[in-house]
Amino acid sequence: MSLKSYLSRLYAGSVYRKIQQWSKNPFETQQKVFENLIKSAKNTQFGKTHCFSQIKTYHDFKKNVPIRDYEGLKEYIDFIKQGQADVLWPGKPLYLSKTSGTTSGTKYIPISKESIHNHIDCARNALLCYIAQTGNTNFVNGKMIFLQGSPELSEINGIRVGRLSGIVAHHVPSYLTKNRMPTYQTNCIDDWEKKVEAIVEETHKENMTLISGIPPWVQMYFDKLIEKTRRKNIAEIFPNFSLFVYGGVNYEPYRARFEQSIGKKIDSIEVYPASEGFIAFQDSQKHHGLLLVLNKGIFYEFIPAEEYFNSNPTRISLQDVELNKNYALILNTNAGLWGYSIGDTIKFISKNPYRIIVTGRIKHFTSAFGEHVIAEEVEYALQQTLIGYLAEITEFHVAPQVQPKEGLPYHEWFVEFTKEPENISSFCTKIDIELQNKNAYYKDLRQGNMLCELKITPLKKNAFIEYMKGLGKLGGQNKVPRLANDRNIAKELQNYIA
Structure with a gap:
């Protein structure tokens, strides 16, 4: 040594x-x-x-x-x-x-x-x-x-x-x-x-x-x-x-x-x-x-994520948090940030000691139909699906398709594969099932025939790199938003369809 x-x-x-x-x-x-x-x-x-x-x-x-x-x-x-x-x-x-x-x-x-x-x-x-x-x-x-x-x-x-x-x-x-x-x-x-x-x-x-x-x-x-x-x-x-x-x-x-x-x-x-x-x-x-x-x-505060946009949301300190509940993270710091919403959502998975996972961004979600799907849920669904398929992905983005040319609305997944699954249809079905298991509101919409099964739109190699480069945000700490409640990013990604 x-x-x-x-x-x-x-x-x-x-x-x-x-x-x-x-x-x-x-x-x-x-x-x-x-x-x-x-x-x-x-x-x-x-x-x-x-x-x-x-x-x-x-x-x-x-x-x-x-x-x-x-x-x-x-x-x-x-x-x-x-x-x-x-x-x-x-x-x-x-x-x-x-x-x-x-x-x-x-x-x-x-x-x-x-x-x-x-x-x-x-x-x-x-x-x-x-x-x-x-x-x-x-x-x-x-x-x-x-x-x-x-x-x-x-x-x-x-x-x-x-x-x-x-x-x-x-x-x-x-x-x-x-x-x-x-x-x-x-x-x-x-x-x-x-x-x-x-x-x-x-x-x-x-x-x-x-x-x-x-x-x-x-x-x-x-x-x-x-x-x-x-x-x-x-x-x-x-x-x-x-x-x-x-x-x-x-x-x-x-x-x-x-x-x-x-x-x-x-x-x-x-x-x-x-x-x-x-x-x-x-x-x-x-x-x-x-x-x-x-x-x-840093003195931390937490707001239940579902209350964040309320006029008078519940606001608690560390001793009142619950396990496995989604919170918006609020900071008070020795640099002078006070009651400051950082924009992230977290979830406590342990109280001894206090450990968290980051579940997403408070403004990054898909809820065009009231389902409020968050990053943690789509990442989980994809992760569970990849276990059973010989497929690899580089990056992805999810957006609602509210007015399709035909059929019911759906979630559209723009995915850049490193290795595509042999059967992309069954791959879609598996993600959809896993997402239903994770999000009860999405499950209700699917089973109530309000939404049809999600669809995957494969993208070209380096699609997200080219997209970020076009924004002038390639590299460093810049990240692609994985979820949106509109189709602004989706419209840009149409230029990179495989």
Whole structure:
């Protein structure tokens, strides 16, 4: 065992024990975070407007601070961009993390000197939990690659601005920088396809042991590696590759193709980072779900997903959540987000410790007929179907077909196959049955002859890559929405039908 491996194992054990300590005291941990947040922000513009000095309990907080999405917080963000201090959090943010996806265009999420540690420490702790539980330290001796956005930053009134992954790249611990790839210059390439090609050139002869990124973009990297080296699989190129770290999308629909590309079984760690905060990470190779991070400056609230669009939805803290119930996730952070709806839905699958799974986006669903099908359900139906068929998929998108030329309405699945099933008709039927088993409303509509069986529209190779490229959103943290309640994306995908 190398000295680096030995020290990593010692450090991992120490950190793991601390994680176990706070995870066994969840309510006390969250209460301390809550009290510290209110105390720290009481003299900010937001704190004064919302009477933080009078807030003593969570009940007080709910009365004073309404739920907001980005649009509701935007006026405060604009004050920050104008150079004002003490707006949402004491002082000025260290960074503004730039993301897309709202009606106002680009979002600017503040990251403070306090909250940056949340991002760095949690990414590190995910790896240390893995070491503590498995004893596997082999990956620390090789090269590691993080497929991410450009680390180049701009400025707005003295505040540095960039993509989250680019911001975090400036805070990688020194003991990892020698092992990290690609080079800074390559990471700064904006064109994603050129960037991946440059990464392939830099890495194909290296001893890569850990690879991290969003699954579809890592798959693109794998494909180009295999094409470049003319090897059979990734295991032949990187024989010591042993750990894949991912987040952003459900890995299961990609797993079969990934394992085929890699050519051997490897371990994986799922993480749940966002510009708003590092929310959860997989703390165990034996248990399903992600450990909710309770001690790093985020106080969590939850709204039952079915009530989210109500005028006065139920709003609860951690101690009142129920298992296997879908919740909209609400954050209060040490970067100054208050009653902030991140837009994600989660479900608790354990209370000891508190582990979650991400079930989708609050606005990404298909419910043109009242069925309210969510990402978790379509991903499950597809995953169960793939088990029994020699088929592999690259990506998919589901949209309602409300006015077909003939027959009843249906769900249309746009699927890019790596390997098509021999009988696509029975493949459709199987997905449809699995979806009915998962969603009672969909089952009622099908059995009541309100909808006909779903239909699959196969797409050309690289259809989703070309679609994302056309939007200027190829690579990085960008993801294809797997569900829509309209046909806007479906209309664009018509251009890529096989």
